[in-house]
Amino acid sequence: MQFAGYDVATAEDGQAAINRAVLLSPAVILLDLAMPTMSGFETAEHLKADQRTRTIPIIAVTALGGREWEEKARRAGCQDFLVKPVSRQVLLRAVRRALE
Secondary structure (H helix, E strand, O other), rough: EEEEEEEOOOOHHHHHHHHHHHHOOOEEEEEEEOOOOOHHHHHHHHHHHOOOOOOOEEEEOOOOOOHHHHHHHHHHOOOOOOOOOOOOOHHHHHHHHHHH
């Protein structure tokens, strides 16, 4: 699948996201924080603890708005935090920043 010229892979939950990240080594990860089985916070912590995925930038994209959620996401390893609904322009700008 593609979005705005980028190849996109998806995962249905946190563990699947970790497995896909190890397998595909993406340039950036867009991560929902409220997911089944394993939260996005836990997923980010696992990704940052794993030598194979720790350098991949993670952007939290979530409906959990508020400073406390953003701080928690950053502590878990997310470098950016976007609150849904997110416009295409804002999302692409965040992806470009992460890729710099």
